[in-house]
Amino acid sequence: MIFSSLTFLFAYLPLTLAVYFLVSLRWRNLILLLVSLFFYGWGEPVYITIMLLSILIDYTHGLLVEKYRDNDKKARWFVTQSIIFNLFLLGFFKYGTFLAENLYLLTGIQIPESVTVLGVTVPLLGVPLPIGISFYTFQTMSYTIDVYRRDAPVQRNPVTFGAFVTMFPQLIAGPIVKYKTVAAELEHRTYTMEQFALGAQRFCVGLAKKVLLANSIGALWEAQLAAQSAGTLTVFGGWMGLLAFGFQIYFDFSGYSDMAIGLGRMLGFRFNENFDYPYLAASVTEFWRRWHMSLTSWFREYLYIPLGGNRGGIAKTLRNLLIVWFCTGFWHGASWNFILWGLYFALWLILEKYVLRDLLARTPAAVKHLYTLAVVFVGWGLFAMEDLSVCGRYLAACFGAAPAWSAVDGYTLRSYAVTFLLLVVASTNWGARTWARIPDRARRILAPVLMALSLVVCTAYLVDGSYNPFLYFRF
Numbered sequence: 006m007i008f009s010s011l012t013f014l015f016a017y018l019p020l021t022l023a024v025y026f027l028v029s030l031r032w033r034n035l036i037l038l039l040v041s042l043f044f045y046g047w048g049e050p051v052y053i054t055i056m057l058l059s060i061l062i063d064y065t066h067g068l069l070v071e072k073y074r075d076n077d078k079k080a081r082w083f084v085t086q087s088i089i090f091n092l093f094l095l096g097f098f099k100y101g102t103f104l105a106e107n108l109y110l111l112t113g114i115q116i117p118e119s120v121t122v123l124g125v126t127v128p129l130l131g132v133p134l135p136i137g138i139s140f141y142t143f144q145t146m147s148y149t150i151d152v153y154r155r156d157a158p159v160q161r162n163p164v165t166f167g168a169f170v171t172m173f174p175q176l177i178a179g180p181i182v183k184y185k186t187v188a189a190e191l192e193h194r195t196y197t198m199e200q201f202a203l204g205a206q207r208f209c210v211g212l213a214k215k216v217l218l219a220n221s222i223g224a225l226w227e228a229q230l231a232a233q234s235a236g237t238l239t240v241f242g243g244w245m246g247l248l249a250f251g252f253q254i255y256f257d258f259s260g261y262s263d264m265a266i267g268l269g270r271m272l273g274f275r276f277n278e279n280f281d282y283p284y285l286a287a288s289v290t291e292f293w294r295r296w297h298m299s300l301t302s303w304f305r306e307y308l309y310i311p312l313g314g315n316r317g318g319i320a321k322t323l324r325n326l327l328i329v330w331f332c333t334g335f336w337h338g339a340s341w342n343f344i345l346w347g348l349y350f351a352l353w354l355i356l357e358k359y360v361l362r363d364l365l366a367r368t369p370a371a372v373k374h375l376y377t378l379a380v381v382f383v384g385w386g387l388f389a390m391e392d393l394s395v396c397g398r399y400l401a402a403c404f405g406a407a408p409a410w411s412a413v414d415g416y417t418l419r420s421y422a423v424t425f426l427l428l429v430v431a432s433t434n435w436g437a438r439t440w441a442r443i444p445d446r447a448r449r450i451l452a453p454v455l456m457a458l459s460l461v462v463c464t465a466y467l468v469d470g471s472y473n474p475f476l477y478f479r480f
Contacts, residue, residue, distance in 0.1 A: 006047040008208075008264045009215050011467055014460075017044065018268075021173075025272065026196075034168040034191065037272070041171035045137070052135040055094070056171065062090050063145040064166045067152045071159040080153055087149040091142045098138055102130045103339035137177030139336060141170055143303055148184040150307060157185035165191050174268035178261050180279035180299035187274055194273030202452070204270030209456045211263025216463040218431060219256035221424055225249035225417070226389070232413075233399045241414045243403035245421075247382045250389050252428045255284065258297070277302075284432045287373040288365060289353040289380050300336070304329050319359070327351050337388070342396060346387040353380055 006013050021040045028036055046053045066087040073079035096104075105116040118130045148169075151157035160166040169191055175182050229246025232238040238246075262279035269276045283295035293301055312325040327348070334347020357365065365373055383400065390396035401407075430436070443451065 006044055008261065008268075009212060009463070009467065011464070014464070014467075017047075022271070030194075033194075034162075034165050037173075038164055038168040038171055041168070041173040041176060044173040045171065045176060048136060049133070055098075055135055055138070056141065057167075059091070059094060059142065059145055060163075060167050060170050063087055063148055063170075064160070064163055066090075066149050067159050067166075068161065070149055070152050084149050084153045088146055091146040095138060095142045098132055099134055100335075100339045101132060105130055140179050140181055141176065143181050144183070145170055147303065147307055151183065151185050157183075157188055160184070160188070160191070172269075172274075174265040174272070174274075175276060178258070178265070179297075180262050180265060180276055181303050182276055182299070183303075186277060190274050196273050200273075201271050204267045204272075206452055206456060207267030207270065208264045209267075209459045211260040211265075211267060212463050213459045214256045214260030214263060214431070216466050218424075218428060219253050219260060220466070222249045222256075222421070222428060223253045225421055226253055228417070230390075230395075230399075233395065233402065237411070237413070238399065238402045239407050239411050239414055240403060240405060240409045242411070242417070243399060243407065244382075245414070245417065246399075247386050247403065248425070249421075251284075251382045251385045252425075252432070254385065254388075255280075255432060256428070282432065282434050284378065284381075285374075285434070286377050286381075287370055288357055288377055289350065290357050292377055292381055293350070293354070300333070304333055308332060323355060326355055330354070338391070340391045342387055342391050342393055345393075346384060349384055349387055 006017060008014075024040070025033060025036050042053055042056075045056065066083050069083040070080045073083065108114055108116065116130065119128045148157065148160075148166075152159050160169070169182075169184055169187065172182070226246050226249040229238060229242055229249065232242055233246075259280040266276045266278070277299060279297060279299050281295040281298065283292050286292035286295055309325055309329045312328060313321055314325060315322045330347040330351030331344060332347070333350075334343045334345070337343045337346070368376075383403075386400050386403070387396060390399060398406075440448070
């Protein structure tokens with residue numbers, strides 16, 4: 006089930022909110038756990054068992070870490086057990102087939118597709134990826150680490166811990182919510198009509214970004230990929246395609262994050278922001294402070310800093326950056342293009358830190374902004390195309406290995422000109438600044454009108470159209 010579906014909007018969400026607010030406060034975590042499991046199981050009920058196992062392991066290991074807090078060796082061992090389990094779970098389902106295929110290419114060792122144990126056949130290769138596993142394993146893994154570090158209190162109520170892990174607003178595509186940021190709200194939440202209304206407004210903004218913007222531009226990216234396959238891609242068409250995908254993934258993912266944050270607020274939770282107008286960045290470093298902030302924060306806190314961060318000299322800092330960005334790329338998918346994508350950005354971050362820093366400081370803001378966008382959108386090409394041969398030919402076309410322009414490009418540009426203009430404006434903070442200038446009384450009148458209009462228009466698009474994926478579900 007996805008947020009931008011008629012089933013979610015007009016059946017699941019109204020019923021969930023009705024039940025949630027009709028029961029007493031003491032039962033709301035249980036209701037949240039049950040409706041979240043139903044939400045997750047709607048698409049693939051078999052994988053509920055995997056999630057429940059993850060909850061059980063990290064819940065018990067949190068208790069064990071707390072029990073042996075005075076014995077650091079034992080406490081550290083239980084944290085290590087939790088990390089190993091979570092990484093094994095993620096590795097088996099997400100990376101098992103990829104690692105087996107590459108092991109075969111390197112050594113010729115063939116791993117069987119399945120094994121039979123006590124008459125039960127267990128698949129080893131080609132196992133379907135449970136939706137959201139990359140997100141909820143990171144959340145549960147950070148819980149035991151934070152309990153060990155004394156950054157978060159241990160949770161003794163299994164229902165409350167289960168509600169944290171399965172919370173449907175952020176369950177399958179983030180933002181990655183650390184337990185310590187919602188620990189107090191899991192125990193006691195305050196509810197006001199104002200907070201509920203703000204959450205509903207944020208949800209409608211995210212829905213519009215997803216349905217009206219991301220879905221609208223996604224078709225252009227598909228068309229340019231098809232042109233590359235047919236040998237008719239031009240330089241101009243290639244760059245239009247990269248722009249289309251870059252805008253699609255931004256409005257798709259930030260729209261989902263807006264909806265998740267809005268739903269969280271409606272339920273009494275305040276999730277951290279996940280995007281801060283990343284396409285306004287004036288450097289690649291700044292871009293990654295603004296894009297998918299919950300993921301970059303997670304890797305910084307639980308990998309980069311424990312590795313030593315930027316302490317210990319240039320060589321160790323370079324090592325740490327390469328490790329973190331290798332993992333960042335690999336986290337996104339079991340494919341070499343994601344690894345190259347991560348290392349590509351590691352290279353640019355290293356260049357900005359040690360080579361380009363003084364030059365960028367003297368460069369006009371407009372030039373820095375264009376440079377950043379060029380680097381980022383080329384990176385989206387690496388991200389989007391898992392077939393490296395296709396990716397190589399596409400990017401080569403963008404940089405001159407194709408005709409510069411065709412009549413089809415002119416028609417395409419005219420067809421998407423208004424859409425591109427809307428995407429550019431919507432990716433800036435112009436709308437937020439304009440809204441803030443409107444008097445409070447006028448905003449109170451306009452907000453429900455715009456929400457209703459947004460819901461009506463999005464519903465019309467959803468009824469009429471079929472192209473409605475969430476790109477980050479596969480991660």
